[in-house]
Amino acid sequence: MVGENSLETRGETFFLNLRFMLIITVFAGNAIEPLINKMSGIHGLYMWIFSFHMPLFVLVTGYFARKSLAGTTGRKMLLQIGLQYLIFQSLYSALDISLFHVSNIQHSIFAPYLLLWFLASHACWRLLMLGMSRWSITAKLLFAVTAGVAVGYLQLDGVWFSISRTFVYLPFFIIGYHFSFETFVKLYQKYIKIFAAAASILLLAVMAAWGAGFPFGWLYGSMTYMQLDANVWYAGVYRLGLYGLQIVASLAFLGLVPYGASRMTDWGRRTLYVFLLHGFIVRLAAVSGIYTYIGNAAGAVVLLLTAVLFTVLLAQPSVKRLFHPLVEPSVDWMITLQRAALRRTL
Template sequence: MNGVSARSGDAFFLNLRFLLIVCVFATNALEPLIDASSLADRWYTWIFMFHMPLFVWVTGYFARPGLKGETGVKTLLQIMVQYLIFQSLYSLFDAAFFHVQGVHHSFFAPYLLLWFLASHFCWRLLLLAMRRLSPSVQVVVSIVLGTLAGYLPFEGTWLSISRTFVFLPFFVLGYHMTYEKISYLRNPRFRAAAISGSMLLLAAAVWTSAHLQTGWLYGSMTYAELGHGEWYAGLFRIGIYLLQLVASSAFLGFVPFAAGWLSRLGSRTLYVFLLHGFIIRGAAAAGIFAYIHTAFGIICIMVTACLLTVLLALPAFKRAAHPLIEPNVDWLFTHANRIAVHLPKSRGASNPMQPKS
């Protein structure tokens, strides 16, 4: 979510990133209504089939130019500072206004949407740890880790450990993705087939919303929390992976390739991501969702989410919120580098804070 390269095909991934942040805003706006509205529940289930796997995938794609060296270290520091700032802000607002039930006010338990920052930090470290493995082996290892994570003997939300491992395969796949590998989507027949497939999944959501436990799509719950203590529960995770891959591939048919205003908005999705939670939680605390009972109301919520996404992605918001959203961490990098220089090291060891080739 930090930094954009000038690689060929970036426009497609920026367009995708903006469409996905619209989906993130929409699902969070629909969540308070899913128990009261079958329409909201079906839209919610359909979007959850693909939006988080794809968001992690596109984040992995944009991580590639800045995973290693000085840029990689600075990105890790910035993610850490962002997390500390917004975990503090959301926790303060929650204690004063939002009062969301079941929230642990701790830096070790990310506040709702902030799990993504904690997991993004860990995905980068895990990928660095696997850098000597071939891409195919990295994917296999990440799938194994994601499957085994469900057997953890404690609550999966702590440190976002469950989501970190469950969505790791998508980050690895995104990191090794190139424009050439998805260029076949330019073919009108492929795009039509993909869009048709996505619409079929939306129709299927009418059935799956009643039979599919959404906790499987969240990735934040262990198998025990999902009510499956069987030794073979990991097979269900494999099935969910397949569903998410199909749904994600189908949604790509909606994404335009051309650079334009959508791409420019897509370069500022971090602002939407970190700020939209205040709007959703504020609306819930004000009781606005209690007045939404009809299909027309659900549609209004979706349209409003789209409009607010565009608003938060405008340059004016970036100028106003830039110091908070993308804090300068050069001072922290310099300080950490000075400490690293004075750490004892073995003969031939290099400064770990210096860029590597």
């Protein structure tokens, strides 16, 4: 029993470390996006980040969801995700219209604002997992991969309701939910872990050298085949190939993640704050005109270091204390209203 608890603690520590490392890549990826067509090295770094960071973030979310999927806790989580979505969808849209004056964005409650797709999809993944609760792992994965390929054939904009990313990344949520840390630790012994880490660095070098012509739309997961100009019957094969790339890139990146607890582990407990708040900083930087002054490697390095610094700052306990009502709003009042309504109907 002690060994099981120790293994569970080690697994939580590992995934908190991974979660913080991933939120750094999220912030960094969004920060360097305006530079990807100006610098080949940045283009390669951006492609490397997108080859694993969303699949792994979904996997981590699935891993932590297994403690709060069903029952009262699961219902509260769904309500909170919905409330978070409404709050930040309204805030980002209002600021885009009034302050940032950003065009070419669908300001609709049914079209998640940029990074907020993750909240909409997270709620859907939880509901889908509840619906598949009696299925075997194999059946869940077969359905998820089939749906991830099939959703691309829809003749619509995949952004609406986050329908494309919900099904494209569903396999990774299922893998995370059923993830066996014990098996992972047995596999990722010292030399395997070193090999995986080296493979991740090698993949970065390869993408920097030869990834210039790769269409990013495939890595985003938000577009249907119609939007990707892949109007052929076998377009789904491309997505299967992309799944292969994402799995390889993800397994390689896991070699870089430490097992031991550190300050980074604590920061990993507050990545939600970084995720929901960093978009304001990125948007402010974009409209400030600062990118016109970044034209060389030194400027790009400073930008990346600044993104890491802001990630650490937003993961501090003081930020949580200040923004807790906004980022993790209480839903007790909603549950009280539900119960009252139920009593009236009975």
